[in-house]
Structure formats: C-alpha cells, structure tokens
Amino acid sequence: MRVRMAWVTGCLGLAMAGVVPAADEYRLGLESTERAAGVPKGRVESFEFEASRVFPGTHRHGWIYIPAQYQGREPAAVMVFQDGHAYVGETGLMRVPIVLDNLIAKGAMPVTIGVFVNPGHRGGGGPDGSGWGNRNNRSVEYDSLGDAYARFLIEELLPFVERTFEVRLSDDPARNAVAGMSSGGICAWTVAWERPDRFGKVLSHIGSFVNIRGGHVYPALIRKTGRKPIRVFLQDGSNDLNNAHGNWPLANLEMASALAFAGYDHRFVYGDGAHNGRHGGAILPESLRWLWREEPGAGVGLEAVLPDGGIREGWELVGEGYAFTDAAASDADGNFHFSDLPRGDVYRVPAAGGTPRLWLENGPKISGMKFGADGWLYACVQATGTNETRRIVAIEPGSKRVETMATGVQPNDLVVTRSGHVFFTDTAAGQIQRVPTSAREMSRPPTVAGGIARPNGIALSSDESELWVSEHGGRHVWRFALNPDGSLGGGERRAVLAVPNGGADSGGDGAATDGEGRVWVTSHLGIQVFDGEGRSLGVVSRPQDKGSVSVAFGGTGHRMLYVCSSDRVYRRMTRTLGR
Structure with missing residues (x-):
C-alpha cells in the first residue's frame, strides 16, 4: 500500500501533540513525563570515545540506555541519537529513556538499546557532555554528504559500545534506527541513505536539508534514485529557520514531496514550531510507534522498469x-x-x-x-x-x-x-x-x-x-x-x-x-x-x-x-x- 503523508498544522496537531494553545507551545504528554505504573526503568550509563580513525583526533561524550527487559540472549534492536545530550535527559524536551521504558513495556516497539552520542570535538576548550556548547567537528560530521559518519557508527562506535557494555546489537536494518535534530536530522538521513543495509529507520526533527554542506540536493537524489528500503519520519515547523543556508520549512516540504513521489514509507508532521525540540518532543511517543510499527510500506520510483525499484x-x-x-x-x-x-x-x-x-x-x-x-x-x-x-x-x-x-x-x-x-x-x-x-x-x-x-x-x-x-x-x-x-x-x-x-x-x-x-x-x-x-x-x-x-x-x-x-x-x- 502507499503510505500517505500526514500534514499536522494548528489544531490538527492536537491528536499527536496534546494541547497546542499558541504557536510553538507544544506540551509533553504523560508517556514522556512519567513511567506508567509497573513499568520497569532501564538504566543509563555514560561513556567517552576518543579512538576514531574516521574522525581522528576527536573526543566525544555518549550514553547508552539498556532497557530492563534486555537479557542478552538475543541481539537487541538499536536506535542511535545524534546530539545525544538533547535526547538522553529526563528533564529536557525529549526524555527518550522515559518514552522507551513506556513503549517497550507496552509492546509498541521491540526491546531496544538506545545509543546517545554527541558530535566530536578537536583540541581543548570543548564543552562538557551536556548542553549545546560548541563542538567544532559537528558540522563536518553531521552536514556532510557521503558515508564517513555511517562508517564511524558501524565500524567504530557501535562495536565499542558492544565491547564496553557487553551488549549484543542487531545488524538487521529493520531493527536499526537513527535519529537527530537540525544537522543531526540530515545526518540521520545520510547514514541510512548511505547504508540502508544497516539502518532502515530514520527520525528527523527540524532536519537541516539545506545548503550547509550540499544537503539541499537530497530531494532531487531521492526522486532520481531507486527507492531504498528506508522508513522515514520527518518533523518540522513553519517558524523554522530561514537564512543564508536556506529555508528549513521549504527544504523539509521538498523532502516530504520527494519521498512521496519515490514511494517511500514515510510520514511528515508539519506544525508551527521554531528551530527547537518542543514539537518533536511532544510527538515523540507517536513518532516511535509509527516508526517501529510492523506493517510494511510500498513504493514506486524506478518500478516503471524494475519490479523492485532498483534496490x-x-x-x-x-x-x-x-x-x-x-x-x-x-x-x-x-x-x-x-x-x-x-x-x-x-x-x-x-x-x-x-x-x-x-x-x-x-x-x-x-x-x-x-x-x-x-x-x-x-x-x-x-x-x-x-x-x-x-x-x-x-x-x-x-x-x-x-x-x-x-x-x-x-x-x-x-x-x-x-x-x-x-x-x-x-x-x-x-x-x-x-x-x-x-x-x-x-x-x-x-x-x-x-x-x-x-x-x-x-x-x-x-x-x-x-x-x-x-x-x-x-x-x-x-x-x-x-x-x-x-x-x-x-x-x-x-x-x-x-x-x-x-x-x-x-x-x-x-x-x-x-x-x-x-x-x-x-x-x-x-x-x-x-x-x-x-x-x-x-x-x-x-x-x-x-x-x-x-x-x-x-x-x-x-x-x-x-x-x-x-x-x-x-x-x-x-x-x-x-x-
């Protein structure tokens, strides 16, 4: 079946975002603010990583979330969050550990290990693990096209996490997701685009699909490339950025249109938010439900001449x-x-x-x-x-x-x-x-x-x-x-x-x-x-x-x-x- 786009504006966002009394005033629901009765709490541990060959000389902070249901007998699903500090806390706009605890307990998503990683920084004077301080390798890692960051995750970071915390992570793309906001959003898409054999799900909040380092070409590439087996959830708002790099709302609209044209299993939620995580956090539980749902999508693209679209x-x-x-x-x-x-x-x-x-x-x-x-x-x-x-x-x-x-x-x-x-x-x-x-x-x-x-x-x-x-x-x-x-x-x-x-x-x-x-x-x-x-x-x-x-x-x-x-x-x- 063809998956329809969801356009969520104004009061249409009530079903997913709770009460929206004014522009950009999205509120978190109960699944984000507290664990339901009887829901076990997963554990969160921090780490530092300094051994990258893909981005030599960088150091970065990260965290791992391990759900209480994880027993280690089978490889777990994995979801990697860029700008991990913005997602891992339980008092911020996203509060992913609480959301995962609730959804895993309800069976709305599989037993999933979360990996939260900050961008790299070279030299001294870098910020600590929390907050949006300047990390001088962020744009290179996140905004660049190509497979460098995908290789960093697949060849370096995830094996390090497995060794350090003695966990087993699935390499099935249907059980591997990648997420991020702003430049982290386009980064998430690039990872899956370059390596759909490892990452089959993408969650992008206020994604920077603009011309910072050439990312504005993605809508054209999507239209003219055989459909890849990627499920995509995009979120953006009408009050997002408009600057020398481009217009974020228009860029996300172009992405959504291209994904629809090419037959991707995708959903686009468009509100009135600005360049922040308020809207994305408010709809995070439903975003993850949709992303991890069982039913497959369908598509077209090169299917006019190739039955499978050229994958x-x-x-x-x-x-x-x-x-x-x-x-x-x-x-x-x-x-x-x-x-x-x-x-x-x-x-x-x-x-x-x-x-x-x-x-x-x-x-x-x-x-x-x-x-x-x-x-x-x-x-x-x-x-x-x-x-x-x-x-x-x-x-x-x-x-x-x-x-x-x-x-x-x-x-x-x-x-x-x-x-x-x-x-x-x-x-x-x-x-x-x-x-x-x-x-x-x-x-x-x-x-x-x-x-x-x-x-x-x-x-x-x-x-x-x-x-x-x-x-x-x-x-x-x-x-x-x-x-x-x-x-x-x-x-x-x-x-x-x-x-x-x-x-x-x-x-x-x-x-x-x-x-x-x-x-x-x-x-x-x-x-x-x-x-x-x-x-x-x-x-x-x-x-x-x-x-x-x-x-x-x-x-x-x-x-x-x-x-x-x-x-x-x-x-x-x-x-x-x-x-």
Missing part, C-alpha cells in the same frame, strides 16, 4: 570467482556472453537462464564486444597471451576462429551497426573511431569524433539513428546522430551523470539501451538510467560495493539486465525489452 537486493548472482569480468553482450537469441578479461576466456549464459559455461578458452583478452547482424562476435582486444598488441577482431561463433580487423588502435568498447560499421572508443585519446565489418588487417582506422573526457561505454539506439557514449573521466553521456553512411553528426553532451560526493568524475563505463529509448550507464554510484532526451530517471543500486563496469540485456525476449561487477556477474528482471 540492491534485486540482483541475482549468476557467477563468481573470475579474475575480472567485462564485455557484457548478448546474441540475437538472448544468450548472454561476458569475458574474464585477464584470462582470455569468454563465458556464455543460455537465454533460458542457468549458470555460465566456458565458450572460448585462452583466447584474446577482451574489454568490449558485441554481436553483429551477421552473427559474428566483434571485440576490442587488449592482448593475446603474452602478445600485448591491441586490436579489433571478429570471431566466427561456430569455429571460434579469430580474425584481425584493425591494428594500431587503443580500443575499449564497441558497437556494431546493421549496416556493417564498428564504432569503438579510444579512452586515452578521447576519440571514437570507425572500421567496417569487412575490414581485415586495417591499420589506424579513421577517427569520427573527439574531445570526449575518456570515453568508455558506447551504445546504439534501437533504430540505430543515435550513438551514445559515456565519459569515464567526466560527467556526461554524449549523443551523436548516426547517418546512413556511417558518419556522425550533432555530438552533444546530452545527459549528466551523477558523481559521488567529493568525487571528480562519474566513472561512466559500460552502456546499453532498451527498446523504449532509455540509456543505461554503469558508474561509481550504480547504473544510471536516462530517457531518450537525456533526463535522469534514477540510479539502480550496485550489486556489490565493487565497481560495476559493463551492462547488457539478455535472456528470453532480452528482458534480463546483466551486469559485470569485478569478480562476479549479476542479473535482474526488467519490465522493458533491451536492444
């Missing part, structure tokens, strides 16, 4: 244990082929499915290949055995006879037209070159386009009127008009590839097209998908953390999307037909 779990492992897979290609019947490049082997996966079988052994070391209309396999060769000569070859599929088409080349990847032209990318020279399929022992074939930032992947539109080329060393996908005589015209940077936070280039690599005009390009972020006009449709998650380098459609009807990823090959079913 990592949608990939199926086809084969593993190779030195380096590349050169994804399918024949007319949908039989999928790929190379184990360093070993000079080519494998074949039948269109009906199954496991890879060796098709060509100890042959050329192939970085890119495609089948022509004549049934021959055309390939970019990096070497053959100890012979380091690079060339373009044609392979007769029956006898596996290899014939040299062109030498004096530095080929990376190629396509073959029905009219008998092979176009290939020369990554180092920034060029596209052309050779006829009839050529044999041709030297230095002509260049037909140049000035491209390390061109890599190359693909034809279904009607062969367009040629698409990805930039490995840049941020664009080029589109050329392909004329009947084999000449190219109208070269333009048509699509913009997303770049990882802090990255210099997209890593645009292998490319494929489908019958509806979409262009699929592997990159550092995943497989980026564009419509025929170059507009981004989303990013399909990588099957593993290692890079994805080559992509092709295969299988019965060419509906299966295959990707070569380092030492493995994966596939997933689509709702489109590949070229």
Whole structure:
C-alpha cells in the first residue's frame, strides 16, 4: 500500500501533540513525563570515545540506555541519537529513556538499546557532555554528504559500545534506527541513505536539508534514485529557520514531496514550531510507534522498469570467482556472453537462464564486444597471451576462429551497426573511431569524433539513428546522430551523470539501451538510467560495493539486465525489452 503523508498544522496537531494553545507551545504528554505504573526503568550509563580513525583526533561524550527487559540472549534492536545530550535527559524536551521504558513495556516497539552520542570535538576548550556548547567537528560530521559518519557508527562506535557494555546489537536494518535534530536530522538521513543495509529507520526533527554542506540536493537524489528500503519520519515547523543556508520549512516540504513521489514509507508532521525540540518532543511517543510499527510500506520510483525499484537486493548472482569480468553482450537469441578479461576466456549464459559455461578458452583478452547482424562476435582486444598488441577482431561463433580487423588502435568498447560499421572508443585519446565489418588487417582506422573526457561505454539506439557514449573521466553521456553512411553528426553532451560526493568524475563505463529509448550507464554510484532526451530517471543500486563496469540485456525476449561487477556477474528482471 502507499503510505500517505500526514500534514499536522494548528489544531490538527492536537491528536499527536496534546494541547497546542499558541504557536510553538507544544506540551509533553504523560508517556514522556512519567513511567506508567509497573513499568520497569532501564538504566543509563555514560561513556567517552576518543579512538576514531574516521574522525581522528576527536573526543566525544555518549550514553547508552539498556532497557530492563534486555537479557542478552538475543541481539537487541538499536536506535542511535545524534546530539545525544538533547535526547538522553529526563528533564529536557525529549526524555527518550522515559518514552522507551513506556513503549517497550507496552509492546509498541521491540526491546531496544538506545545509543546517545554527541558530535566530536578537536583540541581543548570543548564543552562538557551536556548542553549545546560548541563542538567544532559537528558540522563536518553531521552536514556532510557521503558515508564517513555511517562508517564511524558501524565500524567504530557501535562495536565499542558492544565491547564496553557487553551488549549484543542487531545488524538487521529493520531493527536499526537513527535519529537527530537540525544537522543531526540530515545526518540521520545520510547514514541510512548511505547504508540502508544497516539502518532502515530514520527520525528527523527540524532536519537541516539545506545548503550547509550540499544537503539541499537530497530531494532531487531521492526522486532520481531507486527507492531504498528506508522508513522515514520527518518533523518540522513553519517558524523554522530561514537564512543564508536556506529555508528549513521549504527544504523539509521538498523532502516530504520527494519521498512521496519515490514511494517511500514515510510520514511528515508539519506544525508551527521554531528551530527547537518542543514539537518533536511532544510527538515523540507517536513518532516511535509509527516508526517501529510492523506493517510494511510500498513504493514506486524506478518500478516503471524494475519490479523492485532498483534496490540492491534485486540482483541475482549468476557467477563468481573470475579474475575480472567485462564485455557484457548478448546474441540475437538472448544468450548472454561476458569475458574474464585477464584470462582470455569468454563465458556464455543460455537465454533460458542457468549458470555460465566456458565458450572460448585462452583466447584474446577482451574489454568490449558485441554481436553483429551477421552473427559474428566483434571485440576490442587488449592482448593475446603474452602478445600485448591491441586490436579489433571478429570471431566466427561456430569455429571460434579469430580474425584481425584493425591494428594500431587503443580500443575499449564497441558497437556494431546493421549496416556493417564498428564504432569503438579510444579512452586515452578521447576519440571514437570507425572500421567496417569487412575490414581485415586495417591499420589506424579513421577517427569520427573527439574531445570526449575518456570515453568508455558506447551504445546504439534501437533504430540505430543515435550513438551514445559515456565519459569515464567526466560527467556526461554524449549523443551523436548516426547517418546512413556511417558518419556522425550533432555530438552533444546530452545527459549528466551523477558523481559521488567529493568525487571528480562519474566513472561512466559500460552502456546499453532498451527498446523504449532509455540509456543505461554503469558508474561509481550504480547504473544510471536516462530517457531518450537525456533526463535522469534514477540510479539502480550496485550489486556489490565493487565497481560495476559493463551492462547488457539478455535472456528470453532480452528482458534480463546483466551486469559485470569485478569478480562476479549479476542479473535482474526488467519490465522493458533491451536492444
């Protein structure tokens, strides 16, 4: 089912926030101020952490809440609160230990260990554990995009907590939540966005989804990235900040709209509060009830072409244990082929499915290949055995006879037209070159386009009127008009590839097209998908953390999307037909 957004303004907030007599005068309910009769009290202990390698030289205060029901036999759910001092006290605006005691006792949430951690501080003069004093590493840790803070939690802080307090924490993302207010709110979202395999729930109070360190891009990323398995609760108020970094209410409204568009299981509560924790604290019990409820959400996004919206779990492992897979290609019947490049082997996966079988052994070391209309396999060769000569070859599929088409080349990847032209990318020279399929022992074939930032992947539109080329060393996908005589015209940077936070280039690599005009390009972020006009449709998650380098459609009807990823090959079913 689709989860509807909740808009809570004025008196509409009464059901969740208690009495609201005037703007920003939210009051805590009984579940926040006192433990119900018979509810056992969990214990809270403090700690200090100074051993971070992700943020070296920082020291920070923290606390752990261990519910009375925790016995240690099974891993407990865990919820990590940023700016922990604002959440852990029993006399402040949040009073999380009291709320958790009540909700756990009622069965409204699982037995959950709370970890409350303050941002790091370098050098002397830092504040004590309590209060909002200046912690000089806070903005770097909380407002920055990227996976640094997620790594800090997963690799450093949570293992430290387990060792120090002898507790067991679940690594199931459905039982891991992360929360914060202001910059801590966007930090919570970034943690789950970067590592949805570990954190599946986010609670953001007055989140700073503005341009402090680039966080204003999240609404656009959410719309154009395959939906991730994250449940999100957002809270903000109409009297929140409006300054040089941006407008907090508008930014949160944009986030809520993007989450709705992309089909996330989310809720947005919008009141009239300012930049503080009053409203978030007043609705905290209901926020946690909603966040930890059992029923699943549902969504759309890339589901127009991928049944699961492009999440990592949608990939199926086809084969593993190779030195380096590349050169994804399918024949007319949908039989999928790929190379184990360093070993000079080519494998074949039948269109009906199954496991890879060796098709060509100890042959050329192939970085890119495609089948022509004549049934021959055309390939970019990096070497053959100890012979380091690079060339373009044609392979007769029956006898596996290899014939040299062109030498004096530095080929990376190629396509073959029905009219008998092979176009290939020369990554180092920034060029596209052309050779006829009839050529044999041709030297230095002509260049037909140049000035491209390390061109890599190359693909034809279904009607062969367009040629698409990805930039490995840049941020664009080029589109050329392909004329009947084999000449190219109208070269333009048509699509913009997303770049990882802090990255210099997209890593645009292998490319494929489908019958509806979409262009699929592997990159550092995943497989980026564009419509025929170059507009981004989303990013399909990588099957593993290692890079994805080559992509092709295969299988019965060419509906299966295959990707070569380092030492493995994966596939997933689509709702489109590949070229």
